[in-house]
Amino acid sequence: MEGLMRSSANYVPLSPISFLKRSAKVFGDRTSVIYGSVKYTWEETHARCLKLASALAHLGISRGDIVATLAPNIPAMQELHFAVPMAGAILCTLNTRHDSAMISVLLRHSEAKVIFVDYQFLQVARGAFDLLESEHIKPPILVVIPESDNASSSIDNSNAHEYESLLESGNCNFSIKWPKTEWDPISVNYTSGTTSRPKGVVYNHRGAYLNAIATFLIHGMASMPIYLWTVPMFHCNAWCLVWGLAALGGTNVCLRRVLPKDIFDNIVLHKVTHMGGAPTVLNMIVNSLPSDQKQLPHKVDIMTGGSPPPPQILFKIEELGFRVSHLYGLTETYGPGTSCIWRPEWDSLPPDERAKQKARQGVQHLGLEEVDVKEPVTMDSVLADGKTIGEIMFRGNTVMSGYLKDLRATEAAFEGGWFRSGDLAVKHPDGYIEVKDRLKDVIISGGENISSVEVETVLFCHPGILEAAVVARPDNHWGQTPCAFVKLKEGFKVEAEEIIKFCRDKLPHYMAPRTVIFEDLPKTSTGKVQKFILREKAKALGSLF
Known part of the structure; x- marks a missing residue:
């Protein structure tokens, strides 16, 4: 169509880091973060993120490099979600439940140049570093995030940087390295997987921008919400809300x-x-x-x-x-x-x-x-x-x-x-x-498909059951039968036969569990039951008949 042109006047690649620049102007004096006695405004958060991005550049981080984190829901995690992409780099938030072996695998696979580690997980990180060095792989630069009230106690190695000191070394007039295209990667999120083949899911700036907006709309958020962080910020970049709250001038209440x-x-x-x-x-x-x-x-x-x-x-x-x-x-x-x-x-x-x-x-x-x-x-x-x-x-x-x-x-x-x-x-x-x-969780018993979710819903109706998960157990006659792993509420004592009868009264008999195991359920850091562990346990039981 004649008379049209694309230029800097009418086209800017979408990026969620633009939310922070706007929030500093529109919501500058509003509280951005609360963590115990620590409080920042959006103007202060914007300045801190600029300094941190500048400091990363001084560490040698450039466009396309990966920067990892190993930290819970603390202010530094919120700041890193903005500062890392502002430096042109790609954020990789690691699951705090991983052990040293898994962290070493993910650091090797991602080729992270820097890792920010909360003091609580410092030994896990150092164990990962030892494993990398044993394979003659240079570990990433370490930045330790101390507890807010004790800024120096965690630093016991001259090769490590301290978070606040590193941040203060930066320049708040840093020139942001905006993405060249919306397709540029903004983060890598590792799914639960095996050490032999980790799956790093790559997000881009456009997707993160759109999903941040979509998520706060799903949540019914209006301007200046107050959000309590119980969802791990390392999980899917906190459903992109860690960026979305900046768009609304919201307050992040951090919870360790x-x-x-x-x-x-x-x-x-x-x-x-x-x-x-x-x-x-x-x-x-x-x-x-x-x-x-x-x-x-x-x-x-x-x-x-x-x-x-x-x-x-x-x-x-x-x-x-x-x-x-x-x-x-x-x-x-x-x-x-x-x-x-x-x-x-x-x-x-x-x-x-x-x-x-x-x-x-x-x-x-x-x-x-x-x-x-x-x-x-x-x-x-x-x-x-x-x-x-x-x-x-x-x-x-x-x-x-x-x-x-x-x-x-x-x-x-x-x-x-x-x-x-x-x-x-x-x-x-x-x-x-x-x-x-x-x-992979569907149970096929005698040719019939059984939904583990439907059986679990019935189990939760039992007054004595606190948690429940259902997986397949091998069966020589039926192929598979439902096996329920159950955690009882405190003070309750229930026999397996009672639970089986309870389910049979509410479900077709073939759907009711034939085996009930009482134990704590293994979970991911986001609270999801790790059914692959339970499937192995059920498989180890052998055939029911």
């Missing part, structure tokens, strides 16, 4: 420990409006001691992801003053990909029906082009009948760029022009999807 008392205390003290957490966090809040609970000053919106929360958990947490909404996504979709958009007419439904509506995963958010449930071979959309099962697939700007150094895995994930999630779901007549299971 996710414990019920700390959650309630911070909500009341700081008048928190929003928070997030896996269903296990909701479960922890619901089953907390009455002495740890407090009357909330107002309704607190809590966003949960992963498996749908059992109805009993939803009812109880709402009684405590929380308003729950549910999202669904994967690391490969920058965290949230869908949300259950609540309709006013559902408020009048009976409690059980309301819970069913809330447990659905909903529709795609505004940052995605399309989400569908498809037959994975023909790629046809399944019938919207709430019964026909297919695989959830995504297409749009908030799907990863690919897996770092693994083109084969990237091509397999994008086969057919969609990202294949590996999750099984149905699609309801209103277009809302409902996750039934992970493809």
